[in-house]
Amino acid sequence: MSATLPNAEPHAELDPRLAPPFPKAALPVLRNAQLRKNVAHATDVIQAKRAHLVEEKQDWQQLRAAAAAIRDHVLDHLGDYLEQFETRCTAAGGVVHWATDAAEARAIILRILREEQASEVIKIKTMTSAEIQLNPALEAAGIAASETDLAEIILQLGHEEPSHIVVPSLHLNRAQVREIFARRMDLPQLSDDPRALTAAARTWLRRKFLTVPTAISGANFLIAETGAVAVVESEGNGRMCLTLPRTLITLAGIEKVIPRFADLEVMLQVLARSATGERMNPYTSLWTGVTPGDGPQRFHVVLLDNGRSPILARPTERQTLRCIRCGACQNTCPVYRQTGGHAYGSVYGGPIGAILTPQLMHMEHAQSLPFASSLCGACYEVCPVRINIPEVLIELRAQVVDQQRRRQNRMFDPLYLGMRAASGILASARRFGAAQRLGRIALRPFTRSDGWIHSLPGLGARWTLTRDLRGMPNQSFREWWAQRQEKQP
Amino acid sequence: MNTPASSRTLILQRIREASRNAAPSAYPDLLRAYTHAGLLPAEDRIRLMAERLREYDADVVECAPAHLPAAIAAKLSASGRRRFVAPPGLPADWLTEGFDWLTDHALSIADIESCEGVVTAASAGVADSGTIVLHHTASEGRRILSLLPDWHLCVLHASQVVETLPEYFSRCTQPPTLVTWISGPSATADIEMTRIKGVHGPRFLHIVLVRDDDSDSSPAKPEQSLKVGPNDSR
Numbered sequence: 001m002s003a004t005l006p007n008a009e010p011h012a013e014l015d016p017r018l019a020p021p022f023p024k025a026a027l028p029v030l031r032n033a034q035l036r037k038n039v040a041h042a043t044d045v046i047q048a049k050r051a052h053l054v055e056e057k058q059d060w061q062q063l064r065a066a067a068a069a070i071r072d073h074v075l076d077h078l079g080d081y082l083e084q085f086e087t088r089c090t091a092a093g094g095v096v097h098w099a100t101d102a103a104e105a106r107a108i109i110l111r112i113l114r115e116e117q118a119s120e121v122i123k124i125k126t127m128t129s130a131e132i133q134l135n136p137a138l139e140a141a142g143i144a145a146s147e148t149d150l151a152e153i154i155l156q157l158g159h160e161e162p163s164h165i166v167v168p169s170l171h172l173n174r175a176q177v178r179e180i181f182a183r184r185m186d187l188p189q190l191s192d193d194p195r196a197l198t199a200a201a202r203t204w205l206r207r208k209f210l211t212v213p214t215a216i217s218g219a220n221f222l223i224a225e226t227g228a229v230a231v232v233e234s235e236g237n238g239r240m241c242l243t244l245p246r247t248l249i250t251l252a253g254i255e256k257v258i259p260r261f262a263d264l265e266v267m268l269q270v271l272a273r274s275a276t277g278e279r280m281n282p283y284t285s286l287w288t289g290v291t292p293g294d295g296p297q298r299f300h301v302v303l304l305d306n307g308r309s310p311i312l313a314r315p316t317e318r319q320t321l322r323c324i325r326c327g328a329c330q331n332t333c334p335v336y337r338q339t340g341g342h343a344y345g346s347v348y349g350g351p352i353g354a355i356l357t358p359q360l361m362h363m364e365h366a367q368s369l370p371f372a373s374s375l376c377g378a379c380y381e382v383c384p385v386r387i388n389i390p391e392v393l394i395e396l397r398a399q400v401v402d403q404q405r406r407r408q409n410r411m412f413d414p415l416y417l418g419m420r421a422a423s424g425i426l427a428s429a430r431r432f433g434a435a436q437r438l439g440r441i442a443l444r445p446f447t448r449s450d451g452w453i454h455s456l457p458g459l460g461a462r463w464t465l466t467r468d469l470r471g472m473p474n475q476s477f478r479e480w481w482a483q484r485q486e487k488q489p
Numbered sequence: 490m491n492t493p494a495s496s497r498t499l500i501l502q503r504i505r506e507a508s509r510n511a512a513p514s515a516y517p518d519l520l521r522a523y524t525h526a527g528l529l530p531a532e533d534r535i536r537l538m539a540e541r542l543r544e545y546d547a548d549v550v551e552c553a554p555a556h557l558p559a560a561i562a563a564k565l566s567a568s569g570r571r572r573f574v575a576p577p578g579l580p581a582d583w584l585t586e587g588f589d590w591l592t593d594h595a596l597s598i599a600d601i602e603s604c605e606g607v608v609t610a611a612s613a614g615v616a617d618s619g620t621i622v623l624h625h626t627a628s629e630g631r632r633i634l635s636l637l638p639d640w641h642l643c644v645l646h647a648s649q650v651v652e653t654l655p656e657y658f659s660r661c662t663q664p665p666t667l668v669t670w671i672s673g674p675s676a677t678a679d680i681e682m683t684r685i686k687g688v689h690g691p692r693f694l695h696i697v698l699v700r701d702d703d704s705d706s707s708p709a710k711p712e713q714s715l716k717v718g719p720n721d722s723r
Contacts, residue, residue, distance in 0.1 A: 013642070045682035059522075059524040061522040066519065066522070069514075069520050072514065073516060073519055082504070099496065100496050100499055130585060148689075154679070156564075167678070167679055169680075173680075173681055174681055178679055193684045197682070198685045201688070202689060205689065210523070210599075216605070228666070228723055234678070234688075235675055235689050236636065239689070239690060240636065240689050242632075243632045262656070262658040262664075263512070268654060269618075269654055279618040280615075280620050281672065281674050282620035282671065282674065282676050283672075283675070283677055283690060284668075285670075286667065286668040291666060293595070294625065294631040294633075294667065295632055305503065309503035310503070311507075312504060312635070452574070
């Protein structure tokens with residue numbers, strides 16, 4: 001068995017330009033009882049831990065308000081803070097690159113790797129690299145990329161797709177992980193005890209950490225004041241990648257910047273509690289450019305726009321960019337909890353994905369996602385930076401409907417025709433009254449003696465297949481009122 | 490800069506155009522109504538620190554300043570390990586006899602990997618989250634020292650312990666260039682959310698809490714500021 005097993009599969013399933021619409025993608029998942037059980041279990045555990053820690057934190061709402069204020073302030077002055085970050089990071093020995101889109105970011109990273117003559121890289125979990133589909137590009141360039149986060153190793157070895165932004169392998173249980181590891185690491189005797197599985201991953205990666213001279217990371221925070229970068233993690237794989245290699249490339253969305261070092265006093269308090277239900281994650285690393293004698297001596301930061309800057313211009317949607325990728329909205333979402341992440345057709349699933357993905361796609365793809373929500377508001381309630389996700393969902397829904405309205409073939413769209421008809425009827429009391437009378441006559445044959453309609457033919461069956469419909473009353477309120485006025489002149 | 494000037498200019502231009510109508514907020518006016526200073530008496534603050542560390546499966550012992558070398562020696566002996574790596578600035582009396590010590594004067598990765606444990610100082614402790622903070626000064630060592638060995642003994646003085654994270658940040662009069670915030674041993678919950686101790690970082694974290702505090706004195710002295718790391722001169 002080869003020592004390097006790069007993920008050769010392109011992430012077509014999670015490419016919003018190619019993925020099927022949410023309702024279609026969700027169907028097979030809803031029939032997958034094992035997956036639903038795994039997702040429900042994992043999200044239940046994180047939610048319970050988070051709820052306990054949030055309750056004990058007396059100033060939780062104040063922390064959320066401050067976190068939202070800091071992130072909003074950054075978005076108001078994003079250009080200035082990015083330039084400040086660039087100046088400070090460069091002064092500390094880092095090299096800052098700017099990428100307008102995914103293709104440019106991939107090209108920059110490949111160019112650096114070619115300059116380094118790298119044949120292999122180790123990676124810290126970064127959803128941004130999945131967003132730009134970096135691994136397939138590395139593979140095509142003949143560079144073996146090894147994921148080092150346990151969840152990412154599971155996905156890479158099992159040719160699976162990420163389904164959650166914090167625990168990307170959350171849809172797999174221990175037996176499935178054991179099967180992948182036993183097969184790909186050639187360990188037929190491996191048990192399914194998470195302890196043994198974790199130990200297998202430790203052994204699998206140890207040599208790579210000690211020998212591969214190039215690493216790729218994401219960033220949780222870029223600090224404008226000092227040019228420092230912070231990465232939040234649990235396992236120590238992050239520290240390994242940030243410390244041992246000769247060269248480090250950090251890929252970060254332009255929105256990841258915060259003004260000052262001390263702002264971490266807010267961000268770190270809300271992030272770990274929201275993400276994994278811990279008071280603090282085991283390891284948070286912060287470094288500033290290059291430190292002689294400690295860690296990588298060549299350091300690059302790639303600042304990625306890829307559809308982010310246009311979001312800033314929209315007053316309702318710009319709050320999307322406050323996101324610090326904690327995944328709390330996914331864990332709490334009644335839709336995500338049924339479907340898991342894959343149905344969203346994007347590396348960003350769940351409520352945040354439902355608003356972020358179509359926007360990153362300039363509203364040209366993933367238009368079904370804003371509708372993948374019951375608008376219950378649970379995501380808003382848990383969001384550590386108070387993104388009003390339902391508000392953004394409604395705004396995006398309106399945009400999608402406007403798009404459809406502009407479409408040429410709208411005259412054949414039953415939804416459009418139905419809405420037009422409803423609009424005409426509801427605009428006039430006379431027409432509404434006539435429609436009620438007509439409906440009463442038309443529905444009478446289907447109304448049972450208990451006053452309910454249990455089944456309807458044709459399109460109406462879509463409703464009655466899963467629920468009953470109240471029969472129309474014999475008299476409408478308006479008719480009753482008119483009758484009453486006649487009696488009492 | 491390696492990027493064509495156009496991409497940088499284009500992104501900044503897009504951002505500035507998009508933010509044109511944003512109401513400008515001033516940094517000093519940002520609402521920060523959260524808890525800054527802790528309220529616990531000194532004794533409770535130290536007790537909370539130890540309690541939170543233990544919740545992460547870290548081992549905590551307390552000792553008087555005079556007994557520190559003995560406390561370190563006891564922990565090293567109990568570990569059953571012999572070969573330890575030490576940062577160059579570790580106080581000489583912490584390098585207790587009876588063990589093989591490698592002091593880090595540009596040791597190779599292989600040398601450090603060959604050690605069974607590491608002893609370091611710390612820059613601060615945050616009781617609320619059970620976090621120890623390394624600024625990687627000469628007594629805390631390069632980042633790799635507290636990473637490769639499977640066993641980490643960290644000496645934390647009670648006077649370094651604050652109750653809240655904001656208190657730690659207010660002690661940093663100058664932002665440090667390197668920081669590692671450590672909250673318990675390396676861990677993962679990626680398989681069925683079962684917390685497993687010990688993935689790539691040290692599996693065993695031991696804290697010797699030196700009671701250099703006057704137990705009557707109340708909250709940590711805010712005037713005490715922290716060293717900023719190996720590049721103080723920058």
